[in-house]
Each structure stands twice: as C-alpha cells, then as structure tokens.
Amino acid sequence: DAKTTQPNSMESNEEEPVHLPCNHSTISGTDYIHWYRQLPSQGPEYVIHGLTSNVNNRMASLAIAEDRKSSTLILHRATLRDAAVYYCILYRTGNQFYFGTGTSLTVIP
Amino acid sequence: DAGVTQSPTHLIKTRGQHVTLRCSPISGHKSVSWYQQVLGQGPQFIFQYYEKEERGRGNFPDRFSARQFPNYSSELNVNALLLGDSALYLCASSLGVGPNTGELFFGEGSRLTVL
Numbered sequence: 001d002a003k004t005t006q007p008n009s010m011e012s013n014e015e016e017p018v019h020l021p022c023n024h025s026t027i028s029g030t031d032y033i034h035w036y037r038q039l040p041s042q043g044p045e046y047v048i049h050g051l052t053s054n055v056n057n058r059m060a061s062l063a064i065a066e067d068r069k070s071s072t073l074i075l076h077r078a079t080l081r082d083a084a085v086y087y088c089i090l091y092r093t094g095n096q097f098y099f100g101t102g103t104s105l106t107v108i109p
Numbered sequence: 110d111a112g113v114t115q116s117p118t119h120l121i122k123t124r125g126q127h128v129t130l131r132c133s134p135i136s137g138h139k140s141v142s143w144y145q146q147v148l149g150q151g152p153q154f155i156f157q158y159y160e161k162e163e164r165g166r167g168n169f170p171d172r173f174s175a176r177q178f179p180n181y182s183s184e185l186n187v188n189a190l191l192l193g194d195s196a197l198y199l200c201a202s203s204l205g206v207g208p209n210t211g212e213l214f215f216g217e218g219s220r221l222t223v224l
C-alpha cells in the first residue's frame with residue numbers, strides 16, 4: 001500500500017500562513033500527490049494535486065520535495081472556513097487512491 | 110448543477126443482512142469510485158468504475174461488490190453484514206480515470222449502522 005504520514009493535529013492563527021506536512025517515503029515514480037479536506041458531516045473536497053513540481057491554485061500551494069518523499073500544503077492566509085481535516089493522498093496508476101490519517105486543522109480567531 | 114447524490118443518507122441493518130447503496134454522479138462524469146470511512150479514520154478506497162468497467166479495487170472482501178450502469182450511476186452492495194461494516198460510505202465522481210484527470214467530487218455519503 002502507498003502510505004502517507006501526517007501529524008494528527010495542527011493549530012493556526014487566523015490570517016496567518018499554515019504549512020501542513022506529509023511524508024510519503026514509499027512513493028513510486030508515477031504516483032501523484034493529492035490533497036483533499038473534509039469538513040464535519042461532509043464529503044472530502046479537492047484542494048490541489050501535483051507530480052514533481054510545486055503547484056499553485058486559488059486555494060493553496062503544494063510544495064513537493066526534490067526526492068518526492070515528502071510534501072507540504074501551504075494555506076497562505078488561514079480563515080475560520082479552513083478549519084477541517086486535511087488528507088494527503090497518493091494516487092497510484094491503476095486507480096488506487098490511498099488516504100492518509102489526516103491532519104485536523106484548528107484555526108484560532 | 111446537481112452535485113454527487115447518494116441514497117439513502119442513513120440506514121440501519123442487522124448482522125447478516127444485505128445492503129445496496131446508490132450513487133448518481135455529476136452530469137458528464139463517467140467515473141465513479143466508492144470509499145468506506147469508519148468513524149475517526151480517513152476514507153478507504155473500495156472500488157473505481159469507468160464506462161461500466163471496474164478499473165480499481167481496494168483491499169475489501171468479496172462481500173463487497175459494485176456495478177455501474179449505462180447512465181453512469183452506480184450501486185455498492187455489501188452482503189452478510191458485519192458489525193465492522195458500520196461506516197460512512199462515500200461516492201465520488203470524476204470526468205475520467207487516472208491520477209491526473211482532475212479532481213474527485215464527493216457526495217455527502219450514506220451512513221450505515223449494523224446492529
């Protein structure tokens with residue numbers, strides 16, 4: 001199985017940047033790194049994905065280590081609506097989608 | 110446009126029974142995948158279907174089966190229910206398959222309780 005490891009929880013002050021780390025030492029060359037977040041009583045929501053290069057979109061940035069064994073999701077200015085469980089996922093060719101343990105992000109007003 | 114819809118939203122079954130969960134993807138999406146989320150854990154991949162064919166399977170016993178219909182909707186079937194099958198079952202749809210074909214859109218899930 002393609003495993004990812006994330007801290008169980010993190011806190012951030014509102015309006016501050018947040019860096020959410022993920023380790024995926026068993027990543028293979030064709031695995032994409034995806035991030036999703038899940039609010040209580042809702043299905044997961046797409047955040048961002050990438051393969052080798054750093055990626056930016058309107059929600060966040062994804063920084064991928066050169067050896068691809070780790071990555072960091074960056075929320076540039078945390079808001080209260082960003083409080084959620086964030087999942088780092090390896091999407092493997094052959095359509096296997098492995099969720100990690102998730103990081104519960106608390107945003108402090 | 111309607112998002113991914115799942116039914117029923119909640120259901121209660123007893124051990125040994127059978128359950129069918131249903132999912133309607135976003136219009137135009139041809140791929141549907143299923144996930145099991147036990148309370149306090151991340152979702153676990155069960156199946157992925159594309160154009161009515163199984164394209165991926167997670168580590169679940171044969172009691173779990175699924176199919177996709179010509180209109181791209183899907184059913185997840187679980188036979189001989191066990192207490193440990195109690196979970197939120199999530200369905201997701203996407204335009205295609207593969208790790209770079211875009212995002213998955215998830216429904217709000219069907220919560221199954223097995224007594």
